[in-house]
Amino acid sequence: MDFAIVDSPEQAAFRQEVSQWLKENVPAGIEHSVDPKDMSYEQYQLRRELGWRLGKKGWLYPSMPRQYGGGDLGADQMVVLYDEISKLGWSLPPYYDAGGRMATPTILVHGSEEHKNRFLPPICRGEVRTWQLLTEPGAGSDLAGIKMTAIRDGDHYVVNGTKVYVGSSHGADYSWTIVVTDPKGPRHKNLSWLMIPMDLPGISVTPLDLLATGGEGGSGSGVKNSVFFDNVRVPAENLVGGENNGWKVATTHLEAEHGGMGRLADRRVIYDFIAYCKERRDGVAIVDDPAARVELVELYIESEITRLFALRNHWLSTSGKPRSYEGSQYSLRRKLSGLEISEKMLRIAGPRVLTTDDKCGMLKGMVEYFVRDAITALHPGATTDIQRVIMARRMGVGRAEKEQAGALR
Ligand SMILES: Cc1cc2nc3c(=O)[nH]c(=O)nc-3n(C[C@H](O)[C@H](O)[C@H](O)COP(=O)(O)OP(=O)(O)OC[C@H]3O[C@@H](n4cnc5c(N)ncnc54)[C@H](O)[C@@H]3O)c2cc1C
Numbered sequence: 001m002d003f004a005i006v007d008s009p010e011q012a013a014f015r016q017e018v019s020q021w022l023k024e025n026v027p028a029g030i031e032h033s034v035d036p037k038d039m040s041y042e043q044y045q046l047r048r049e050l051g052w053r054l055g056k057k058g059w060l061y062p063s064m065p066r067q068y069g070g071g072d073l074g075a076d077q078m079v080v081l082y083d084e085i086s087k088l089g090w091s092l093p094p095y096y097d098a099g100g101r102m103a104t105p106t107i108l109v110h111g112s113e114e115h116k117n118r119f120l121p122p123i124c125r126g127e128v129r130t131w132q133l134l135t136e137p138g139a140g141s142d143l144a145g146i147k148m149t150a151i152r153d154g155d156h157y158v159v160n161g162t163k164v165y166v167g168s169s170h171g172a173d174y175s176w177t178i179v180v181t182d183p184k185g186p187r188h189k190n191l192s193w194l195m196i197p198m199d200l201p202g203i204s205v206t207p208l209d210l211l212a213t214g215g216e217g218g219s220g221s222g223v224k225n226s227v228f229f230d231n232v233r234v235p236a237e238n239l240v241g242g243e244n245n246g247w248k249v250a251t252t253h254l255e256a257e258h259g260g261m262g263r264l265a266d267r268r269v270i271y272d273f274i275a276y277c278k279e280r281r282d283g284v285a286i287v288d289d290p291a292a293r294v295e296l297v298e299l300y301i302e303s304e305i306t307r308l309f310a311l312r313n314h315w316l317s318t319s320g321k322p323r324s325y326e327g328s329q330y331s332l333r334r335k336l337s338g339l340e341i342s343e344k345m346l347r348i349a350g351p352r353v354l355t356t357d358d359k360c361g362m363l364k365g366m367v368e369y370f371v372r373d374a375i376t377a378l379h380p381g382a383t384t385d386i387q388r389v390i391m392a393r394r395m396g397v398g399r400a401e402k403e404q405a406g407a408l409r
Pocket residue numbers: 098132133134135139140141142164165166167213215224376377379380381382383384385386389
């Protein structure tokens with residue numbers, strides 16, 4: 001079986017450049033742990049260091065405009081950059097920065113020039129880490145039903161309420177947060193977005209004792225938290241996209257989160273699993289078994305389809321083509337194929353690959369983490385049910401008028 005992806009000559013030259021750069025710039029001592037729950041503060045700092053170096057090069061947020069700290073890379077180069085990063089077991093950024101990933105396209109579409117100049121460069125250069133704060137105890141899928149208030153008081157908004165299932169280990173500098181700015185206003189017309197510095201008085205963070213997860217190809221969150229806001233005074237100039245215009249702003253945030261921009265897939269686990277199945281142990285390899293070979297090919301196809309959906313979305317968004325249900329289609333596909341691939345891995349290699357024992361465990365628990373992550377990944381960024389609902393609305397199924405995809409540029 002030959003699973004190689006063929007580069008154009010330009011891509012081959014860029015791959016060489018990226019691989020050389022990574023050899024010279026990945027900080028010494030960094031571990032390639034696949035499970036973010038195991039990441040010590042020192043290891044997190046090393047990843048941030050790599051983030052700063054990537055940021056200087058414009059490769060931390062490679063598709064963002066150079067004037068805001070990005071790299072202005074096109075789709076062909078992005079594919080190569082993500083592929084080389086994923087060989088090391090990471091995604092971009094190489095640490096959890098979900099708030100930054102969703103805020104950057106959203107601010108680009110809905111922010112003022114002042115917001116773009118103030119918020120985007122520090123995120124794109126890796127100087128700050130940002131969480132995304134949407135979910136509340138009474139509002140997950142029904143995001144428009146949030147209750148956290150931000151009431152204008154002079155030059156500030158006073159924020160009160162609770163967010164849950166948010167963030168990661170090791171804190172954040174900012175939270176990109178949806179709030180209610182008009183508690184008496186009509187649903188969908190009462191919301192706004194604030195970029196909130198996390199060191200403001202009145203913010204407290206409590207880790208939740210949950211099944212640890214990642215969901216982002218080696219840059220996962222590790223832990224989730226509740227964040228409490230008690231009379232937090234946020235400068236009014238940190239409100240992005242206009243007061244009570246937050247639902248419109250959310251359509252871009254959610255489109256990015258659901259996968260409207262693609263997410264160049266982390267394939268390391270697939271490559272490593274195939275290599276593991278080809279390895280001879282006591283003279284026998286898993287691929288000697290014809291039934292395992294069939295499953296392995298199906299597993300590869302499964303992951304390849306997901307990769308191609310991501311690539312298609314990446315191309316649609318970077319080339320400004322019309323989009324409709326594709327973001328949710330990719331998200332649904334990614335979530336379901338994660339489970340399908342997990343099951344195939346277990347059928348092919350047996351339950352011993354779930355152990356973290358060095359002798360028979362797969363690469364220090366990589367498969368165990370993949371399987372655990374596939375389960376928890378069904379929920380974040382909207383559940384599979386919600387992705388189906390969105391697709392139906394955009395396809396005009398059950399509603400006379402087709403719902404439009406959120407703007408990404
Ligand atoms: C690992 C993980 C990471 C997360 N990270 C973040 C984060 O960084 N920031 C953040 O803000 N939030 C985060 N979340 C929260 C996540 O966004 C919510 O869990 C998600 O939106 C679902 O909300 P809920 O859990 O309240 O489920 P609910 O909304 O209560 O849904 C419960 C069930 O009902 C179904 N359902 C609900 N409404 C409908 C409907 N209209 N039609 C059909 N079925 C429906 C759902 O599919 C689900 O099965 C994270 C969650 C997890 C598990």
